[in-house]
Amino acid sequence: MNQPHPDPVVDYHDVVKTFGAGATEVRALNGVSLSVRAGEFTAIMGPSGCGKSTLLHLGGGLELPTAGSVRFDGHDLAAIGPSRLAEIRRRHLGYVFQSLNLVSSLTALENVMLPMELDGLSVRDARAHAIEALAQVGIEQQLDRHPDSFSGGQQQRIAIARAVVGERKVLFADEPTGALDTLTADQVVEVLAGLTDRGVAVVMVTHEPRFASWADRVVFLRDGKVVDESVAAGSGVSR
Ligand code: ADP
Numbered sequence: 001m002n003q004p005h006p007d008p009v010v011d012y013h014d015v016v017k018t019f020g021a022g023a024t025e026v027r028a029l030n031g032v033s034l035s036v037r038a039g040e041f042t043a044i045m046g047p048s049g050c051g052k053s054t055l056l057h058l059g060g061g062l063e064l065p066t067a068g069s070v071r072f073d074g075h076d077l078a079a080i081g082p083s084r085l086a087e088i089r090r091r092h093l094g095y096v097f098q099s100l101n102l103v104s105s106l107t108a109l110e111n112v113m114l115p116m117e118l119d120g121l122s123v124r125d126a127r128a129h130a131i132e133a134l135a136q137v138g139i140e141q142q143l144d145r146h147p148d149s150f151s152g153g154q155q156q157r158i159a160i161a162r163a164v165v166g167e168r169k170v171l172f173a174d175e176p177t178g179a180l181d182t183l184t185a186d187q188v189v190e191v192l193a194g195l196t197d198r199g200v201a202v203v204m205v206t207h208e209p210r211f212a213s214w215a216d217r218v219v220f221l222r223d224g225k226v227v228d229e230s231v232a233a234g235s236g237v238s239r
C-alpha cells in the first residue's frame with residue numbers, strides 16, 4: 001500500500017453547487033468537504049442525481065463552486081484566473097468518461113500524444129511520453145492502429161493513458177466501466193488502481209461495490225452531501 005501524501009492534492013471545502021435559479025434551482029452539491037491525496041484511490045458512490053459527476057467536474061476545474069472552495073495543490077481554482085486554470089487542467093488533471101472519447105481518425109499513439117502536443121511539446125517528446133503512458137496501461141503493440149480496431153476495454157485503457165500522460169497528478173474517472181463487460185471492466189479498474197503506485201490520485205465514480213472495493217476508501221453521496229466515508233474492506237488485499 002502507498003503511504004498517502006500528507007498534503008491534499010485536491011481539497012474540497014464546504015462546496016455548494018447550484019444550477020438554475022428561483023423555483024427551478026437545483027442544489028447538486030450541498031456542503032461537501034473532501035480531501036484527495038497523492039497515490040490515493042477514492043471511489044465515489046451514491047444514487048443517480050446525488051452529485052457525483054458534479055463533484056468530479058468541480059475537482060477538475062471544469063466548473064466552479066457556487067460557495068465554498070476547491071483547491072488544487074493549495075491554489076483556489078476560483079481565484080487563479082482562467083488561463084492558469086486552463087493550464088492546471090491541461091497539465092495536471094485527467095478525465096475518463098463512460099463513453100470512449102478517442103478521436104477515431106487518429107491512431108492509438110496519436111490520441112495519447114494529443115494532450116502533450118496541445119501543451120506545446122515537440123512531437124518527439126510527446127511520442128516518448130505517450131509510449132510510456134500506453135505501456136503503463138498494458139498497450140504496447142499496434143500503436144499505429146486506429147481506436148476502432150481495438151476492443152472496448154483496450155480503447156478505455158488508451159483513453160486512460162491519454163488522461164494520465166505526462167505528469168498528471170489526478171485522474172477523475174466517471175463510471176469508466178459503465179460500457180464494458182465484467183471481465184474487461186475488472187482489467188480497467190486494475191489499471192486505475194495501478195496508477196496510484198506512481199503517485200497519481202484516482203477519483204472514480206462507480207455503481208459497483210466490487211470495483212469500489214479496490215479503492216483505498218469509498219465516499220458515499222446522497223442529495224449533494226457526503227453521508228458516509230469508509231475504508232474499503234478489500235483495500236490493498238487484491239493487489
Ligand atoms: P450524478 O452524477 O450523481 O448522477 P449529477 O452530478 O450529474 O449527479 O447531478 C446532480 C444534480 O444536479 C441532478 O439533479 C442534476 O439534474 C443536476 N445538474 C447537474 N448538472 C446540471 C446542469 N449543467 N444544469 C442543471 N442541472 C444540473
Ligand code: MG
Binds near residue numbers: 052053054174
Ligand atoms: Mg453522473
